[in-house]
Every structure is written in structure tokens, then in C-alpha cells.
Amino acid sequence: MKIRYDAEVDALSIVFRDTTVTTAELAEGITGEYDAEGQLVGLEVLDAARRFGDPSVLQQVVLEGIGVGAATPTRGGARAESA
Numbered sequence: 001m002k003i004r005y006d007a008e009v010d011a012l013s014i015v016f017r018d019t020t021v022t023t024a025e026l027a028e029g030i031t032g033e034y035d036a037e038g039q040l041v042g043l044e045v046l047d048a049a050r051r052f053g054d055p056s057v058l059q060q061v062v063l064e065g066i067g068v069g070a071a072t073p074t075r076g077g078a079r080a081e082s083a
Contacts, residue, residue, distance in 0.1 A: 001014070001015065001017075002014070002018075005058045010046065010047050010049050011044060012044070012048035012058065013043070013045075014043045015041065016040070019036075019041055020035070021033040021035060021042060023044075029045065029046040029047055030043070030045050031043070031046075
């Protein structure tokens with residue numbers, strides 16, 4: 001996954017998977033990117049700092065539940081630790 005912020009154009013891009021995409025506007029200034037099978041593979045948010053109200057929120061990214069030993073959901077919605 002890639003998360004990129006371009007301050008010059010105030011655009012936030014989140015790419016889940018690199019592939020050829022088609023785009024669809026989800027809301028004004030928010031675009032979804034889809035692969036050939038229609039799976040969401042990316043998002044783009046224009047005027048990101050303005051939308052979030054505070055440009056400093058774009059300076060830190062916190063990833064939760066990712067990596068070795070991360071909690072994974074189980075059937076009942078509870079979380080189990082990965083081995």
C-alpha cells in the first residue's frame with residue numbers, strides 16, 4: 001500500500017494495489033480507482049487538508065493491526081493474534 005500527499009495540489013492518494021485502473025467519482029473531489037474486476041484498488045482525495053480541517057493530520061500515519069503478530073478478525077468479530 002502507498003499513501004502519498006502532494007501539498008502543491010493538496011491531494012491525498014491511497015493506492016492499495018498497483019494496476020491499470022478506471023476511476024469513478026464517489027463524491028465531489030473524492031475518486032475511487034478500480035481494477036478490471038471492479039475491485040477498489042485506490043482512493044484520491046482532492047483538497048485534503050481543507051477537508052480534514054487541520055493540515056497537521058497529514059503529517060502522521062498510524063497503522064494498526066498490520067504485520068507479523070497483528071490481530072486478525074475471527075468469525076464472531078473477536079480478534080485473534082496471528083502466529
